[in-house]
Structures are given as structure tokens and as C-alpha cells.
Amino acid sequence: MKYDLTIIGSGPGGYVAAIRAGQLGLKTALIERYSTLGGTCLNVGCIPSKALLDSSEHYHNAAEKFALHGIQIKDLAVDMPQMIKRKNEVVDQTCQGVAFLMKKNKVDVYHGHGSFVDQHTIKITKDDGSSEQIETDKTIIATGSKPITPAAFNYDKKRVITSTEALNIDKVPKRMVVIGGGVIGLELGSVFARLGTEVEVVEYLDSIIPTMDKDCGKELMRALKKLGVKFHLSHKVVDVQATSRSVTVKVQKRDSEDTFELKADYCLVAIGRQAYTANLGLENIGVVTDDRGRVEVNSHLETNVPGIYAIGDVIQGAMLAHKAEEEGIFVVETIAGQQPHINYNLIPGVVYTWPEVAAVGQTEEQLKAAGIPYKSGKFPFKALGRARASTDTEGMVKVLAHADTDEILGVHMVGPRTADMIAEAVALMEFRASAEDAARMSHAHPTYTEAFKEAALAATADRALHI
Numbered sequence: 001m002k003y004d005l006t007i008i009g010s011g012p013g014g015y016v017a018a019i020r021a022g023q024l025g026l027k028t029a030l031i032e033r034y035s036t037l038g039g040t041c042l043n044v045g046c047i048p049s050k051a052l053l054d055s056s057e058h059y060h061n062a063a064e065k066f067a068l069h070g071i072q073i074k075d076l077a078v079d080m081p082q083m084i085k086r087k088n089e090v091v092d093q094t095c096q097g098v099a100f101l102m103k104k105n106k107v108d109v110y111h112g113h114g115s116f117v118d119q120h121t122i123k124i125t126k127d128d129g130s131s132e133q134i135e136t137d138k139t140i141i142a143t144g145s146k147p148i149t150p151a152a153f154n155y156d157k158k159r160v161i162t163s164t165e166a167l168n169i170d171k172v173p174k175r176m177v178v179i180g181g182g183v184i185g186l187e188l189g190s191v192f193a194r195l196g197t198e199v200e201v202v203e204y205l206d207s208i209i210p211t212m213d214k215d216c217g218k219e220l221m222r223a224l225k226k227l228g229v230k231f232h233l234s235h236k237v238v239d240v241q242a243t244s245r246s247v248t249v250k251v252q253k254r255d256s257e258d259t260f261e262l263k264a265d266y267c268l269v270a271i272g273r274q275a276y277t278a279n280l281g282l283e284n285i286g287v288v289t290d291d292r293g294r295v296e297v298n299s300h301l302e303t304n305v306p307g308i309y310a311i312g313d314v315i316q317g318a319m320l321a322h323k324a325e326e327e328g329i330f331v332v333e334t335i336a337g338q339q340p341h342i343n344y345n346l347i348p349g350v351v352y353t354w355p356e357v358a359a360v361g362q363t364e365e366q367l368k369a370a371g372i373p374y375k376s377g378k379f380p381f382k383a384l385g386r387a388r389a390s391t392d393t394e395g396m397v398k399v400l401a402h403a404d405t406d407e408i409l410g411v412h413m414v415g416p417r418t419a420d421m422i423a424e425a426v427a428l429m430e431f432r433a434s435a436e437d438a439a440r441m442s443h444a445h446p447t448y449t450e451a452f453k454e455a456a457l458a459a460t461a462d463r464a465l466h467i
């Protein structure tokens with residue numbers, strides 16, 4: 001077979017690229033080594049983690065909040081196998097949806113491991129060892145990433161686990177140690193803490209979600225401590241030993257020789273992910289990777305080999321599904337002769353804890369480091385009627401605007417439904433709105449979005465109304 005475009009990897013980068021290629025009339029092949037489509041995001045990432053976050057949030061609300069609302073529940077219990085079953089059903093439906101979309105857009109799907117024979121020939125090796133080859137004019141590498149598991153942590157997939165295994169634990173653990181206070185550690189740590197697990201997070205740096213605005217980390221940590229999560233900031237794990245039933249995690253204070261041990265049922269390793277290019281045959285065509293194993297690309301997302309592109313987690317930048325999607329569309333439209341554009345500064349980041357954390361643009365720390373003069377306006381959710389009505393008063397919205405022009409440079413939110421609220425900030429910033437523009441737009445009352453309007457008012461002229 002001969003294709004205009006072959007895409008290796010069916011995650012949100014690869015399958016969205018395939019849809020766009022189908023729409024633009026390119027004869028397209030999609031190669032996926034696993035039996036289902038959708039990649040990390042649909043199978044063992046975004047979708048299953050959000051399904052468990054929702055289930056555990058329902059339980060937590062029933063246990064902790066319903067009584068306040070005047071609702072009494074007797075014999076409340078967690079049915080973990082059912083929770084996992086529902087999660088699996090959500091995943092199955094979503095993955096089947098992608099298979100349907102491939103058919104709809106006339107994309108040929110090949111299941112097997114793709115590798116480069118030469119610049120225009122891809123070999124597909126199936127699980128049974130058999131293989132076939134296809135010819136292609138252009139190729140997109142969309143092979144994603146896998147968790148980082150240092151040897152000292154003795155990752156065994158049973159007691160020392162990554163997010164992949166954590167999504168299938170079917171009995172509520174008594175204790176769990178989480179290595180890494182980043183997105184995965186805090187989202188999955190929240191799932192288990194809500195279900196009653198004693199969760200302890202060991203984070204190497206001096207704040208959680210360290211790449212986000214410092215205020216977000218502080219607000220979230222306060223909320224998670226209330227949930228019972230314990231934190232060891234500025235600490236690193238130096239050794240993990242597991243038996244068939246438990247783990248012992250040796251923790252060392254940063255800049256000190258002091259160590260102590262934590263015992264738990266599970267140790268969740270969540271210290272980041274690395275680009276996945278194993279057995280891809282990059283060496284056969286001379287595609288260059290960087291010192292972290294990521295495929296190097298230019299501003300058109302093309303590698304050093306003409307006609308070979310790369311997108312998503314396998315290249316530099318945020319490891320986010322929507323970033324991978326945008327890049328998939330960008331490459332296909334470029335191949336089709338269009339002139340697409342991605343504004344990397346306006347890719348929002350979200351942490352689906354409760355309260356949710358959502359941000360776009362520059363942090364206060366980045367603005368300070370770059371010497372950009374800025375104004376800051378903050379508004380706490382506890383001053384909002386909507387938040388009091390739903391008892392979701394934790395968190396705040398912070399708007400950062402240029403001191404001279406008033407252009408919004410960054411928006412950082414911790415609070416109820418901020419994952420959805422951030423879209424307004426993205427839209428305004430795409431159109432280079434000022435804080436005053438945001439402040440003068442009517443926001444429905446009562447809604448959580450009024451916190452954004454109030455923070456914009458505070459930023460533009462220090463004149464928030466309800467505080």
C-alpha cells in the first residue's frame with residue numbers, strides 16, 4: 001500500500017492528525033501497537049483518571065458534605081470493583097469512538113509496532129511476530145511518552161507502581177506513598193485520599209505543582225492537607241523496597257544526610273514522563289533526538305529528515321493532550337499547504353484535584369524573572385455567593401496584567417470548575433484583551449466566573465466590587 005501520510009501512534013496527537021488528514025483528502029494510515037486506539041490519554045491517562053476523580057469526588061461529597069446540605073446517608077460504602085468497572089466502560093466507549101472516527105474519515109488503521117525501514121517505508125510488526133510494510137510520502141511520529149521509573153525505586157508494577165497500575169487498584173489501600181507532587185501524584189493521590197487512604201507525598205522541590213504559579217501550589221496544598229494528605233517538601237526518595245504486601249520508602253531531606261522510612265501498601269512513582277521512541281528505527285533514517293530522548297523538530301514540527309514530522313509528548317513542550325492535538329492539526333494543515341499557527345503561550349494547564357487548578361499565560365515568577373512590569377488582581381472564592389451556595393469556597397482567581405498596557409499576561413485559578421472557567425481567559429488572551437476588557441464584560445450571576453471578572457477588576461484598577 002502507498003499512503004500520502006502515515007501516523008505512528010494513535011494518542012490524541014496521532015488520531016486527531018488522522019482525522020484532519022482524512023478531512024483534507026490525504027490517503028492516511030494510522031499505526032498503533034496496542035489493541036485499542038487513543039494512546040495514553042484515552043487508555044491509561046486523561047480519561048480513566050478523570051473517571052476515578054469523579055467517582056471518588058461523589059463518595060467524598062456524600063461522606064463529608066451531604067450532611068451539611070441536610071442529606072443523611074446510612075451505610076455509605078465504596079464499591080471499588082464497580083468504580084473500576086465503570087471507569088473501564090468509559091474508556092472502552094471512548095476508544096471505540098476513535099475507531100469509529102477512523103472509519104468515518106477513511107483512515108486505514110494498522111495494529112502493530114511501527115518502525116522506519118527507510119524514509120518512505122514503514123514496517124508494522126504484529127504481536128504474533130508477522131510483519132508487513134507500507135510505503136508513505138510523509139510520516140508523523142506521535143509515539144508519546146512513558147513514566148520515568150529510576151532503578152532505585154524498583155518499579156515492579158505490583159507494589160511499586162505508576163499511574164497505569166494505580167488506575168486499576170480494586171481495593172482501597174490503607175496507605176500510599178506518592179513520589180512527586182506534580183499533576184499525576186496530586187490527581188491520583190486525591191482519588192485515594194478521598195476514598196480513605198492515608199496518602200503521603202514526597203516532593204523534591206519546595207512546593208507542589210512547582211511549574212505553576214506559586215500561589216496555586218500554596219492554595220492547593222492547603223486544600224489537600226484538609227483532605228488528610230501529608231507532604232514532605234524538599235525531600236527526595238533514595239530507595240524503595242517492596243515485599244508482596246507492602247513497600248518501604250527511604251526518604252532523604254534535601255541538602256542533608258537525614259533519612260527516614262515510610263511504610264505503605266503502595267508506592268506510586270509520579271516524577272514525570274519521558275519521550276517514547278523504543279524500536280522505532282530512528283537510527284535507520286538518522287532522525288535526531290535531544291539529550292532527553294525527545295525527537296528534535298523545527299518550527300514546522302519537521303525533524304531533520306524532510307517529510308518526517310513529530311508531535312505531542314515525544315517532542316519538547318508541555319505533555320498535554322490538547323497540545324498534542326493542536327500539533328497534529330498544525331502538521332497536517334502544513335503538509336496540505338495551509339499556514340496554521342499554534343500559540344504555545346496560551347496552552348492552558350489544568351490539575352483536576354478539588355479545588356481544580358487551571359492556568360494560562362505567564363506566572364508571576366516568570367514575569368518577575370523577565371523584568372516585565374505587571375499588576376496583579378486577586379479574588380477569593382469565599383467572597384462569591386455561588387461558591388458559598390455550593391460550599392466550594394476554597395481558592396482564588398489571580399489576573400496578571402501589563403502595568404502599562406493592561407494586557408492580560410497570565411490567569412491563575414484554584415477553585416470550583418476552574419478547568420472549564422480557564423477557557424474564557426484563553427479566548428480573551430488570544431484576542432489580546434486588557435484586564436479592563438474582561439472586567440467590563442457581563443458575567444452571569446451567580447456563577448463561579450464572576451471570580452474572574454472580580455480579579456480582572458482588581459487588576460485593572462484595584463476596584464473589585466465584592467471584597
Ligand code: FAD
Pocket residue numbers: 008009010011012013014031032033034038039040041042044045046047049112113114115142143144145163164184276278279280311312313314318319320321322323324352
Ligand atoms: P500518547 O497518548 O502517549 O500516544 C502514543 C501512542 O503511540 C500510544 O498508544 C503508543 O502505544 C503508540 N506507540 C508508541 N510507539 C509506537 C510504535 N513504534 N508503533 C505503533 N504505535 C506506537 N493530559 C491532559 O491534557 N489532560 C489530562 O487530564 C491528562 N491526564 C493524564 C493522566 C495520566 C494518568 C497520564 C499518564 C497522562 C495524562 N495527560 C493528560 C497527558 C496526556 O495523556 C498526554 O499528554 C497525551 O496522551 C500525549 O498524546 P500523544 O498523542 O503525544 O501520545
Ligand code: NAI
Pocket residue numbers: 179180181182183184185187202203204205208209210235236237269270271272273318319320349350351352
Ligand atoms: P510532573 O512533571 O507534573 O511532576 C513530577 C514532580 O515530581 C515534580 O514536582 C518534580 O519536582 C517531582 N520530582 C521529580 N523527581 C523527583 C524525585 N526523585 N523525588 C521526589 N520528587 C521528584 O510529572 P507527572 O505528575 O509524573 O506527570 C507527567 C506528565 O503527565 C506531566 O507533564 C503532565 O503534563 C501530564 N499530566 C497531565 C495531567 C493534566 O493535564 N491534568 C494529568 C496527569 C498528567
